[in-house]
Each structure stands twice: as structure tokens, then as C-alpha cells.
Amino acid sequence: MDLDAQAMRVLHDEHAPALWSLALHLTSGDAARAQDAVQEVLLRAWRHPEVLDPSRGTPRGWLVRTLRNLIIDQWRASQVRPEVLTDALPEIPVGDAVDAALQSWLVSEALSRLSDAHRGVIVECFYRGHTVVEAAARLGVPAGTVKSRTYYALRALRLILEEMGVSS
């Protein structure tokens, strides 16, 4: 019985799929860099289990923030060459680009976790620009249902995003 390996396995099974998908997205599909970053994040969580203590915020939030920082650091390290060692490191653009990619990935991921009914009403009303009445006809439900469902869909989305570490 090896508790250390067991703990690592549990961490991996619970978080690696989301972290791997996110890391691929943030590195524009660079599997080697994505793998380095995911392994480092999970290793840190394994060595310091207290970071995933629910009283310190959502576990996924810590993992996502750490992954983001590692990927930005990786990128900066790869840019540092002796001949350009000046104060001209493109710090802000990199962080912004990664953050934009991070946020869009998280929103897509959150949308995918909504129930079909909740996602359907957001697609109709937001992405396709239908009014409540049009959406009601397309979805085959009363207009009042579309309104309340939109409200609960947005609340559900907000909860999922919070759980994933997106502060709102």
C-alpha cells in the first residue's frame, strides 16, 4: 500500500483532464509544454495538500491560477536570450493573451457543464439574438418559462464559473 502514489492518482484522476485541456489551449497545442505545466501543478498540489483545502477557496481555482502562472513563466523563460536582456520583455501582452485565452476556455467549459435546457435558452437568447417570444416558439415552451429559465441558467453559469475559480 503506497499512500503517496494513491494520493497522486486521485489528484490526477480528478483534475488532470480539465488541466490538460486548458494547458493545451493556453499553449496553443504545444503538448510538451502543456505536459510539463500540468505535471508541475499536480506535483505542487501533492506536496502541499493544504492548497486544496476548501476553506481556502475552490480547489480548481488554485490549480487553474497555478497553471496559468506556470505557463506565463515558461513563455517568459523561453523568450529570455542574452541579446535581448533589456527591460523590453513583453510582460503585459503575454499575461493578457494568456488571461484572455484562459477566460474564454473557462467560459466555454462552464457552458458545456450546463444542462441542455439551460444551455439551450442561452444559445437562443444570447448567441442567436432571439427575443423571449421567438425563443419560446423555437423551444416549444411558454415565454414566461424562457424568462425564468434564462435567469436560472445565468445563475447556474455563475456558480460553475465561481467553482472554477473565475471571480465574478
Next chain:
Amino acid sequence: MNCPHHTDAGAYLLATLPPAERAAFQAHLSGCVECQRAVGELAELPGLLSRVPEPGPTGGRIVEPPPSILLGLLDEVARRRSHRLLLTACAAVLAVLAFLGVAVLAMGDDSNDSDAVAAGPTRTVAMQPVVSGDVLRASLDLTTRPWGTEIRLHCSYYGHQGSPVYVLAGRAGAEDRELARWSAQTGEEVRLSAATDVRNFESFEIRTISGRVLMRGGP
């Protein structure tokens, strides 16, 4: 929420209410704290939604990680674990060396290099458990030397939590002497050496740091 209008907040924010309803909700909003809160809590979402394209019927953006990720992690865990065991063993050796330092100082200079010449026979002492439960197994090899006794301890651990500190003590007449002190982890085996100027031990004990006797044995 008690106000029946608060569920309009979503459609209001996504700008899909018919114009008349939108105007009515807006007028209501200025005087209703509940609806203001409902709108406020969701106000950030349209901006977030606009960052991504329309989602497909299912999510499916999660990609299964390659097995090399888990394998690499388990390798790393094993590597760190053996590193940690090595550190524990080093700590045990240091504890013994610290003890030996004291013993050598007590001996003085005259017997420094005579031990190999005059070693007596080695006896093995099997330590017997005093408490119930199979916590550890241990045996001692005792070799009489001109300067006293050389002790080699072989110990295996089972089923305890954390890394408790153990003490090996020997009793000779009225004297109860601590001979070695070390810490260990479950599943580990430790071999360590100790030395003392006492030759005629009546019994040995392995104790916890708090003094509870776990094993006892005599020559």
C-alpha cells in the same frame, strides 16, 4: 427572493425582453432592491459570454490526458519517497554519530585503535513485543569491545502513523541508559549502530519518545 419580477433579470441582461416589458422592468428596478441585487449578481455574465463563440449541442472540450502524465507523476512520487527515506536513514546515522562522539570523548585517547584487535564474540538478542499489535520487529547484535559494547540494531516497522521517534535503552544494574534515538516511517527497515562503555547489560528496551516500552529483550 420575494419579488415575483426578479426572474426577469436574466432576460433583461441578455436584452431579449420585448420593448414594453423591458421598459416596465427598468421602471420597477429603480425601486426594488431585490431585483437590483438579482441584476447585479449576473451583470458580468453577458460580457463573459461574448468572449466565446456559440457552444455546440454538447461540450466535449475536455481532452483525455496522455498516460505519460500520470506515469511521470508516479515516477516523481517514488523518487521523492526514496529520497525521503534516505534522509531518514541519514538522520538516524547522525543521531548515532552524535552519540558516538560523546562515547569517544568519554573514552579518552588511550583506546582509540585497539577495538578491532580484541573484539569478543557477537551475541544476538531478539527483542520481544511488550504491547499487543505488530508495530515493529527488532533484533540486536552485541559485540564486546575493550572499550565497552558495540550494538547493531536491525528494525522493521509496521502500521504506525507519521514518523515516530524511538529510543533504544539498556539497563545495567541501577543504570538505565539511552543508547540510540531515531525516527522511522512505516514499511521501512533501519540498521543502525551504537556504542557504549557499559559491558554487562541485563536488558534492552525499545521505547517511544514518551517512555512507553514497546519491546524488551536480554542477552
